[in-house]
Amino acid sequence: MxxxxxxxxxxxxxxxxxxxxxxxxxxxxxxxxxxxxxxxxxxxxxxxxxxxxHGAARSLITRRTQTIGAVLPDLYGEFFSELIRGMDLAARRGGLHLLVSSSHGSADETAHALRALQGRVDGLLVMSPHADAGLLADNLPALVPTMLMNTRVDGDYASLNVDNYAGAYAMVGHLVARGFRRIALVAGPAQNFDAEERRRGYEQALRDLLPDAVPFVVDGDFTEAAGDRAARAIRESAPDVDAIFAANDAMAVGCLFALNELGLRVPRDVALVGFDDIPMARYTTPPLTTVRVRIADLGERAMARLIARIEQPDHADAGAEVLACELVVRQSCASDGTG
Amino acid sequence: MxxxxxxxxxxxxxxxxxxxxxxxxxxxxxxxxxxxxxxxxxxxxxxxxxxxxHGAARSLITRRTQTIGAVLPDLYGEFFSELIRGMDLAARRGGLHLLVSSSHGSADETAHALRALQGRVDGLLVMSPHADAGLLADNLPALVPTMLMNTRVDGDYASLNVDNYAGAYAMVGHLVARGFRRIALVAGPAQNFDAEERRRGYEQALRDLLPDAVPFVVDGDFTEAAGDRAARAIRESAPDVDAIFAANDAMAVGCLFALNELGLRVPRDVALVGFDDIPMARYTTPPLTTVRVRIADLGERAMARLIARIEQPDHADAGAEVLACELVVRQSCASDGTG
DNA sequence: CTGAAAGCGCTTACAG
DNA sequence: CTGAAAGCGCTTACAG
Structure with missing residues (x-):
């Protein structure tokens, strides 16, 4: 006192x-x-x-910090909010603290964060969709249990990936089944693993299901503003597009906004679908058809697996786990406006 | 090696x-x-x-952890996402790590988090709109520099508060000036300081500007789902309401969704406004009139002040700072549907 | 059941 | 400029 x-x-x-x-x-x-x-x-x-x-004194002797470090590409928007929420849930359950770190999409910052966290955490959760294998090999602390999320993996890391390819493929399949024939993709950022996989799913599905269709891809970066711009560009250059597939929900929200401003009705004039199923997706008008990722579950599951690895290093499952996605059909892509 | x-x-x-x-x-x-x-x-x-x-060893001797702890009421939604993003920005600039912790709206968990963080952090950022002074006095580590945010303060803590009262008052003033006469409030959670201040602003403005009007308050909890329910309840019980003031944007999004489902047009049939100006607010249809809080700035500013306090304990400004809000007029409350 | 002592990996006066 | 030594606050064999 x-x-x-x-x-x-x-x-x-x-x-x-x-x-x-x-x-x-x-x-x-x-x-x-x-x-x-x-x-x-x-x-x-x-x-x-x-x-x-005193935490530090205890850590020094027990070699445990009771802290998990999460290195994320960004902290903007509902996706990361949900992800962190899921991680927090599982961490709290395990009595662990959560250290968050954003790399702002830069490989250098990821490397820096990885090194700076060394000795401060008992485990690492790394989402680094833009990282290459070399960066991870060079900077991941060898002795710290690590889980990779949505990251291009080549080594035998423990990992958790969303099945972006299958999700995108299924979405295109759904659109085709509903009668849409001219489907544009608003892509995510270049070099981004999630974005690439979603694009790959879109392109393959088109090849398989609409062999005559030419893929139509517009650049984006996962932000609402990019979706806004993309929708306008699509209407400008290809008014015959009957369905827009935004590679994530945030961009779909931007598309929806732009289409409304252009005086177009979704889905009557053009269908619109997204990816992620962020909480907001069910509250747009019309509600958004999308691919559900269960983002909070993803964070929770990754954290739980990491904790298990820390507590039972012997049972260490270094497996690559892939989380299935689920199509969520709402009103934004009713076939030809009849739904 | x-x-x-x-x-x-x-x-x-x-x-x-x-x-x-x-x-x-x-x-x-x-x-x-x-x-x-x-x-x-x-x-x-x-x-x-x-x-x-080794971080712990260094911390033990230097008495610095290079880590700031943020105790937040929740991690759900764009508000906290933006807040954390702002904190991360300022922390990174200062070379500090960010430990996040959610109390899930519970006073017990807040107390627990506050105690558990002791010795792990150089400073504390506490947003605890549901906490009372006793809880803070009992659990805030005496020697750890602390900044309170949006928290009911009585002691002489350093604090940063949003001017919720003035923001809500101004919003009602705007609605009245636009000709709305029957303004309902969808309130935030009971006991929540932000929610109470916003409600107080609404009620006082009504007393001052529409002396004959009876305040009409519907319960909410800051989630989209609550907004959805509230809007339906309002239409059910008081179809003469001409403007709905949701105490935050997430609820406004829920209201907008419900109103659309009920076949009502915003703002033609009923005006709708929110509070916070989350990134999504400009992308709804119609775009949402709201009170801008500059959420990321709030987090950044709080972190910057905290860092200054840590680095210069002598200059310690223990002041209570209030952040002004700004009315952002978009299309969701054009007067009587003419805008 | 309890205590004296060593040691975790650093930093920093204190000498030289 | 450099090193030997003390010490930060804990935990844990090791004795008793």
Missing amino acids: SARGSSVTIKDVARRAGVSVASVSRALNGHESVTPETRQRILGIARELRYMP | SARGSSVTIKDVARRAGVSVASVSRALNGHESVTPETRQRILGIARELRYMP
């Missing part, structure tokens, strides 16, 4: 309790070998003094 | 360089008192060995 300076340490508690610091440590950590009376006295004094063990 | 076991420490670098650990420490930390040649040799070997200082 002193006004300034050092906070109360285990020594203070020991002194007040008339025992050794070893006993205080044992009592606080729930070791059996302390008499109930001693334990009670120690706990009482610790509470009274508002004693909190 | 050994395959297993302990990572490389300062001792390994010292041995390889043929110097003492003190010199390695000095070289790595950029102290003047090392000859350029020695420094170069040490740095070279450190790089070669991929040496990274």
